[in-house]
Amino acid sequence: MEGREYMYSPAVPEGRYEIFTCQQPPQTARKKKNKIVNKSRFSAEQIKSLESSFETETRLEPRKKVQLARELGLQPRQIAIWFQNRRARWKSKQIENEYKTLKDNYDNLASQFESLKKEKQSLLIQLQILGDLLEKTHGGNEDSKGLEGKSAVCTSNNVNTNSETKAKLSCFQKGMEGSAVMCPHEDKTGIGNSAEEGQGLLNMTEHVHVPFASLEKWYTYDSCGLLDQLCSSSY
């Protein structure tokens, strides 16, 4: 199809350039809506030249347009239209790319959110188990009474815990990490009294298959502010 160009009917709209063939007469002219059009694509060389011009500047000065038209054997009007269409294509490509980027970001965040949700569930289950265990170990203890019901509350997504429970959880975590770290509440709860106890709890956590390293992540990704509360709670 290279080499063929445009042939418009004499019925050219007022103020418009008449676009005509430079090399060949119209072979396949068709009549439609007052227009006789022999439309074909620009040649590879023409496109190449237009593209390289577009790379340097997306808008053409009138002088440059005329010069380019002369070089390529086209009408200045054709050059102008080509640049208009090219800008439109460029813009839609930009929008497409932006959409792609946004979608990728969204997908990443969504999958992060999902895995955090699962992790949260695991931790809540873990919390429940620990609460039950505390209750069993220190059944008559006043403090364990305080923990009563907390585990049940924690089974829902809507975690409703008080600072005491949070402090216990925090102590428990410290016990896991340091094995013998003393807890501010040790006199009341008895948790963290010895390295043995800490180790025992560690074994328990292994039993429920919840990695404690994930708690670290919680501090980073906590989205509902629970851990902020936990960390800032006074005890």
Place this chain on the structure above:
DNA sequence: ATCGCATTTCAAGTTACCTCA
């Protein structure tokens, strides 16, 4: 200074043709 008009250019949307699977 500013108003009105003509002209030009642009973006956005549309039309019509061509190519190809």
Place this chain on the structure above:
DNA sequence: TTTGAGGTAACTTGAAATGCG
């Protein structure tokens, strides 16, 4: 051979900018 989709040159429309009397 027909047909539908996709690409693209050219057109239409409305708005903004500019120049001139």
